[in-house]
Amino acid sequence: MAVDVGSVRVGVARSDPDGILATPVETVARTATDDGTERIAAIVAELEAFEVVVGLPRSLDGRNRQAAGLARSYARTLARRIPGVPIRMVDERFTSATAHQAMTASGLGSRSQRAVVDQVAAVIVLQHALDSERSTGREPGQLVKAGASAAKGATP
Numbered sequence: 001m002a003v004d005v006g007s008v009r010v011g012v013a014r015s016d017p018d019g020i021l022a023t024p025v026e027t028v029a030r031t032a033t034d035d036g037t038e039r040i041a042a043i044v045a046e047l048e049a050f051e052v053v054v055g056l057p058r059s060l061d062g063r064n065r066q067a068a069g070l071a072r073s074y075a076r077t078l079a080r081r082i083p084g085v086p087i088r089m090v091d092e093r094f095t096s097a098t099a100h101q102a103m104t105a106s107g108l109g110s111r112s113q114r115a116v117v118d119q120v121a122a123v124i125v126l127q128h129a130l131d132s133e134r135s136t137g138r139e140p141g142q143l144v145k146a147g148a149s150a151a152k153g154a155t156p
Contacts, residue, residue, distance in 0.1 A: 001126070002055070002126030002129065003055070003122055004055045005054060007067075008030055009028065009029055011117070011122035012119065012122055013126045014049065019134070022123045022124075024116065027116065028043075053087075054144070055090060080146040089142045089144060090125055090141035129141065
Protein backbone atom coordinates (compact mmCIF):
# COMPACT_ATOMS: atom_id res chain seq x y z
CA MET A 1 0.00 0.00 0.00
CA ALA A 2 1.17 3.59 -0.54
CA VAL A 3 0.27 7.01 0.78
CA ASP A 4 1.00 10.40 -0.75
CA VAL A 5 0.97 12.89 2.12
CA GLY A 6 -0.29 16.40 1.54
CA SER A 7 -1.12 19.15 3.98
CA VAL A 8 -4.87 18.88 3.22
CA ARG A 9 -5.32 15.36 1.82
CA VAL A 10 -3.59 11.98 1.79
CA GLY A 11 -3.86 9.79 -1.29
CA VAL A 12 -3.99 6.03 -0.80
CA ALA A 13 -3.17 3.30 -3.31
CA ARG A 14 -2.80 -0.47 -3.17
CA SER A 15 -1.33 -3.17 -5.30
CA ASP A 16 -2.73 -6.45 -6.48
CA PRO A 17 -1.74 -9.52 -4.40
CA ASP A 18 1.18 -10.27 -6.75
CA GLY A 19 2.63 -6.76 -6.36
CA ILE A 20 2.47 -5.98 -10.07
CA LEU A 21 -0.11 -3.22 -10.52
CA ALA A 22 -0.93 -0.24 -8.29
CA THR A 23 -4.50 1.08 -8.15
CA PRO A 24 -6.15 4.01 -6.32
CA VAL A 25 -8.07 3.40 -3.10
CA GLU A 26 -9.17 6.61 -1.43
CA THR A 27 -8.37 10.21 -0.60
CA VAL A 28 -8.29 10.82 3.15
CA ALA A 29 -8.97 14.35 4.36
CA ARG A 30 -6.68 16.02 6.89
CA THR A 31 -7.87 18.70 9.28
CA ALA A 32 -6.44 20.59 12.24
CA THR A 33 -7.96 17.99 14.57
CA ASP A 34 -7.64 14.83 12.45
CA ASP A 35 -4.44 13.96 10.60
CA GLY A 36 -6.10 11.00 8.85
CA THR A 37 -3.78 8.37 10.32
CA GLU A 38 -6.65 6.59 12.04
CA ARG A 39 -8.38 6.12 8.68
CA ILE A 40 -5.10 5.06 7.04
CA ALA A 41 -4.59 2.47 9.81
CA ALA A 42 -8.14 1.19 9.21
CA ILE A 43 -7.44 0.86 5.46
CA VAL A 44 -4.22 -1.04 6.23
CA ALA A 45 -6.25 -3.46 8.36
CA GLU A 46 -9.10 -3.76 5.82
CA LEU A 47 -6.71 -4.49 2.95
CA GLU A 48 -4.42 -6.64 5.11
CA ALA A 49 -1.49 -4.59 3.83
CA PHE A 50 1.87 -5.99 4.86
CA GLU A 51 3.87 -2.85 4.04
CA VAL A 52 3.18 0.85 3.50
CA VAL A 53 5.31 3.13 1.35
CA VAL A 54 5.15 6.86 1.95
CA GLY A 55 6.21 9.32 -0.73
CA LEU A 56 9.22 11.43 0.22
CA PRO A 57 9.19 14.75 -1.66
CA ARG A 58 12.66 15.88 -2.73
CA SER A 59 14.01 18.62 -4.94
CA LEU A 60 15.62 17.96 -8.32
CA ASP A 61 19.07 17.88 -6.74
CA GLY A 62 17.95 15.19 -4.27
CA ARG A 63 17.74 17.40 -1.20
CA ASN A 64 14.78 17.22 1.15
CA ARG A 65 12.16 19.91 0.63
CA GLN A 66 10.05 21.44 3.38
CA ALA A 67 7.32 18.90 2.63
CA ALA A 68 9.81 16.08 3.30
CA GLY A 69 9.68 16.86 7.03
CA LEU A 70 5.88 16.61 6.92
CA ALA A 71 6.06 13.25 5.12
CA ARG A 72 8.70 11.86 7.53
CA SER A 73 6.69 12.96 10.56
CA TYR A 74 3.52 11.45 9.09
CA ALA A 75 5.37 8.18 8.38
CA ARG A 76 6.62 7.99 11.99
CA THR A 77 3.08 8.61 13.25
CA LEU A 78 1.81 5.80 11.00
CA ALA A 79 4.59 3.50 12.24
CA ARG A 80 3.42 4.08 15.83
CA ARG A 81 -0.24 3.59 14.87
CA ILE A 82 0.30 0.35 12.93
CA PRO A 83 3.11 -1.52 14.69
CA GLY A 84 4.18 -4.66 12.91
CA VAL A 85 3.59 -3.16 9.46
CA PRO A 86 6.82 -1.81 7.95
CA ILE A 87 6.68 1.78 6.74
CA ARG A 88 9.16 2.80 4.02
CA MET A 89 9.97 6.25 2.62
CA VAL A 90 10.24 6.26 -1.19
CA ASP A 91 11.49 9.14 -3.37
CA GLU A 92 8.49 10.79 -5.01
CA ARG A 93 10.01 13.47 -7.23
CA PHE A 94 7.53 14.58 -9.89
CA THR A 95 4.61 12.40 -8.74
CA SER A 96 2.13 15.24 -8.25
CA ALA A 97 3.17 16.89 -11.51
CA THR A 98 2.98 13.55 -13.32
CA ALA A 99 -0.45 12.89 -11.79
CA HIS A 100 -1.75 16.30 -12.92
CA GLN A 101 -0.37 15.78 -16.45
CA ALA A 102 -1.94 12.33 -16.73
CA MET A 103 -5.34 13.58 -15.57
CA THR A 104 -5.21 16.61 -17.88
CA ALA A 105 -4.29 14.33 -20.79
CA SER A 106 -7.28 12.14 -19.97
CA GLY A 107 -9.61 15.17 -20.12
CA LEU A 108 -10.13 15.80 -16.41
CA GLY A 109 -10.48 19.50 -15.62
CA SER A 110 -8.40 21.10 -12.88
CA ARG A 111 -11.39 21.36 -10.54
CA SER A 112 -12.12 17.62 -10.89
CA GLN A 113 -8.44 16.78 -10.41
CA ARG A 114 -8.33 18.03 -6.81
CA ALA A 115 -10.48 15.16 -5.59
CA VAL A 116 -8.27 12.43 -7.04
CA VAL A 117 -4.79 13.85 -7.67
CA ASP A 118 -3.52 12.54 -4.33
CA GLN A 119 -4.77 9.02 -5.15
CA VAL A 120 -3.09 9.16 -8.56
CA ALA A 121 0.15 10.39 -6.96
CA ALA A 122 -0.03 7.50 -4.47
CA VAL A 123 -0.49 5.09 -7.40
CA ILE A 124 2.63 6.53 -9.05
CA VAL A 125 4.65 6.24 -5.80
CA LEU A 126 3.54 2.64 -5.30
CA GLN A 127 4.08 1.61 -8.91
CA HIS A 128 7.59 3.07 -8.79
CA ALA A 129 8.30 1.14 -5.55
CA LEU A 130 6.92 -2.12 -7.00
CA ASP A 131 8.89 -1.74 -10.24
CA SER A 132 12.07 -0.85 -8.35
CA GLU A 133 11.78 -3.85 -6.03
CA ARG A 134 11.07 -6.17 -8.94
CA SER A 135 14.04 -4.92 -10.99
CA THR A 136 16.60 -4.74 -8.14
CA GLY A 137 15.40 -7.48 -5.80
CA ARG A 138 15.71 -5.01 -2.90
CA GLU A 139 13.01 -3.39 -0.82
CA PRO A 140 12.53 0.20 -1.94
CA GLY A 141 13.38 3.31 0.04
CA GLN A 142 14.20 3.74 3.70
CA LEU A 143 12.64 1.88 6.61
CA VAL A 144 10.98 4.20 9.14
CA LYS A 145 11.36 3.67 12.86
CA ALA A 146 8.37 4.83 14.90
CA GLY A 147 10.36 6.78 17.47
CA ALA A 148 13.40 7.65 15.39
CA SER A 149 14.07 11.07 13.95
CA ALA A 150 15.93 9.62 10.97
CA ALA A 151 15.09 6.69 8.78
CA LYS A 152 17.54 3.87 8.20
CA GLY A 153 17.99 1.43 5.38
CA ALA A 154 18.61 1.68 1.69
CA THR A 155 18.78 5.13 0.15
CA PRO A 156 15.76 5.81 -2.07
